[in-house]
Amino acid sequence: MLLLSCSAESQVNPVGYDYDANRMVLIPAGTFRMGNITHHPNGSDSEQPVHTVIITYPFLMSRTEVTQALYEEVMGENPSYFRGQALPVESVSWYDAVAFCNALSKKEGLDTCYTGSGNDIVCDFAANGYRLPTEAEWEYACRAGSETDFHNGNMTHPFNIPLDPVLARTAWYSGNAGSTTHPVARKEANAFGLHDMHGNVWEWCWDRWDENYYEVSPNKDPRGPSTGSHRILRGASWYDHARDCRSSYRYFDYPIRRNNHYYGFRIVRTYKQGS
Numbered sequence: 001m002l003l004l005s006c007s008a009e010s011q012v013n014p015v016g017y018d019y020d021a022n023r024m025v026l027i028p029a030g031t032f033r034m035g036n037i038t039h040h041p042n043g044s045d046s047e048q049p050v051h052t053v054i055i056t057y058p059f060l061m062s063r064t065e066v067t068q069a070l071y072e073e074v075m076g077e078n079p080s081y082f083r084g085q086a087l088p089v090e091s092v093s094w095y096d097a098v099a100f101c102n103a104l105s106k107k108e109g110l111d112t113c114y115t116g117s118g119n120d121i122v123c124d125f126a127a128n129g130y131r132l133p134t135e136a137e138w139e140y141a142c143r144a145g146s147e148t149d150f151h152n153g154n155m156t157h158p159f160n161i162p163l164d165p166v167l168a169r170t171a172w173y174s175g176n177a178g179s180t181t182h183p184v185a186r187k188e189a190n191a192f193g194l195h196d197m198h199g200n201v202w203e204w205c206w207d208r209w210d211e212n213y214y215e216v217s218p219n220k221d222p223r224g225p226s227t228g229s230h231r232i233l234r235g236a237s238w239y240d241h242a243r244d245c246r247s248s249y250r251y252f253d254y255p256i257r258r259n260n261h262y263y264g265f266r267i268v269r270t271y272k273q274g275s
Helices: 017-021 068-075 094-107 135-141
Strands: 002-004 015-017 024-027 030-034 051-056 059-062 202-208 233-234 252-253 266-271
Touching: 002 233, 024 135, 030 135, 059 135, 068 094, 135 202, 135 233
Parallel strands: none
Antiparallel strands: 024 059, 030 051, 059 266, 202 233, 233 252
8 A cells, every 4th residue: 555645635644545545537539729829929939830749548547646645665765855745855856757657557567668777768658557737738737728827827927926816816936835745635636536737846758858849749749859859848846937827838858957946746557457
């Protein structure tokens, strides 16, 4: 039984839950528009052009960012700067996140998704184990059918003062976080039942970074460019302004970078009936 916290009542004293039954949300297959749909002036060129993406297969996504309780149980260590079992794990690199996915898969008797090392790591998307979401899966899951700046509405205040009233309901960011992370699932969930898709910690995705990728991205299940030295992060963190928490905002860094206490992740599984 893994130590997990999946409701507001379980944040202070996390208790054991079956992972798939209580921590994973089934995200249905579907079609959405990806990019800066609102054409907000705080968007970047990398968020254009807005393009239609088809997510062919349903997938399971963790309701929250991976907590320190789960990371420590699986990996035997806790690299986080801000300590607390219900807090999201942070100060992790992309490589750390990939290693965690494989370790959790092995722990639960599932097939591992990742093989190789360094820049040659490959992902078997057909495997039944845990992996990082693709950038398209992440934005699709974050939007949960919305076409606004945040999954619950449009941004009115792009910085941290004054507080953006829409974002404040769903995220810990520089306007309300008090310079620290917060226990997961304390803010409103989106329509899919996912918490903290905006703010708290940046979330590593599978894809390599290419500023112009949207111009050539396939419309079905895009998985990013085949080459590149950086990996994508999404969602922003406790440190960032509201403008960076938008559903379409794209960020990137070297996969070895832990970047102090801003970087975390959430996990997905390719859904198979009965898995």
